[in-house]
Amino acid sequence: MKAFWNPVQARHAPQFFLQRGTVKRNFEVPARAEALLAACRDMRMDVTAPPAADRLALGAVHPADYLDFLRDGPAAWEALPEKGPELVPNIHPSPEMLANGARPSGTIVGQVGWYTADTSCPIAAATWPAAEAAAAGAIAAADEAAAGRHAYALARPPGHHA
Template sequence: MKIIYSDKHAQHDPQSFFVRGVKQRSAEQPERAERLLAAAKGAGHEIVGAKAHGTAPAETVHTPEYIDFLKTIARDWAKLPNASVEVMPNVHPARYPATYPKALAGRAGWHQVDLACPIGPHTWDAALAASESAATATDLVLDGAHEAYALCRPPGHHAYADMAGGFCFLNNTAIAAQRLRQKHQRVAVLDVDVHHGNGTQGIFFERDDVLTISIHADPDNYYPYFWGHAHETGVGKGHGFNLNLPLPLGSGDAPWLAAGDKALARIRDFAPTVLVVALGLDASESDPLQGLKVTGAGFHAMAGKIASLGLPTVLVQEGGYLSDDLGRNLVQFLSGFEKGRS
């Protein structure tokens, strides 16, 4: 399988992350991508560099104001007196109608939904490269490849059209899905990350041409908390075209794979001609975020089920944090996918 990768990801190295009010080093570290790359190489997969696309792919799912914010905020923030190295919001707008602010602190609060997405001096460069990796993998599939894997970092599925959150800035999964619409009337997105793909859901929530499905730890007690519940099924034209399959915390292979069967049944009913998989590996039993307890065999089995759909597929890397099993779980998934194709 072709693995699309850019080493520009390493330019984003967030230092700040808050857990129950305590500041610590972010779990979303450059070493994540390095381990995944090494594992893919070791398994014999072909590594392909991301092609330059600029902001065009991101512009198909993100607002102009948001892209401008990501491009400029670190530079402008650094000019403020006594400013932190990383852009961190200290105020957020209320849920009632609000006016877009001019002040940098206000813009940060408008566009950064939480404290898990600090923006450093080169965050934009890394996020843009991740979006280009997703676009490059998508183009391979548009040109006839059966599958391609975009090793994106930073991840993207928590990013809305105009908000960063949960380690995510540009929504690589949504970018891939929208790009596939160039040739495909119906696109399905299946998110198997331990966290709900709330940004992807938000981007397509009112549409019936992109089916979004997410299997994740129950947000009643897990990030992103406010989104990812079973009653969120889409609105307007999109009603019925979003499916959330939350699982109790600590669920293992059996319930996870059973949720996969429900997801695949809905995908078959939708009858898409192409698929995007938001490949989070943080559902692993050894992941430090400890939401679910999926084994390497579970990843292998889920991949085989997905491959049995027989659809051209873009795999987009989402979560999956530092553990001894991280690279092995990727190899298990890719192996299961290729086996399911045969």
């Protein structure tokens, strides 16, 4: 059985996690994937890096503006004065704003609030390459399954896809 994993995924290492108003260290760390990877190897899975995912495949799951935000957001965030090390929202559109036709902001602070659901999965420069590699693994595993073969995609960051 093939297991798909790209080591670039280990570079996503968020530090921030807000739980009930308390800042904590994030539990979604590279060690989680290392443990799963060790288990794959213990089971003698064929661990391999998936081929790169093309933008068309990614766009079949997520809108282009969201993918652009994940790719370009960290650089825009880095240009802010007095910012934290990771993209974490401090504002989200309210139901009233959405009902009145709110649209994504042109500013990175507004975009972080628009494109993230909460504060539990901060974004950093290593997030996009990791997420892109994780998506590639999911696509490769799906291709294997479609061909009638068993496969496993080890994905970091897992996000809501876990």
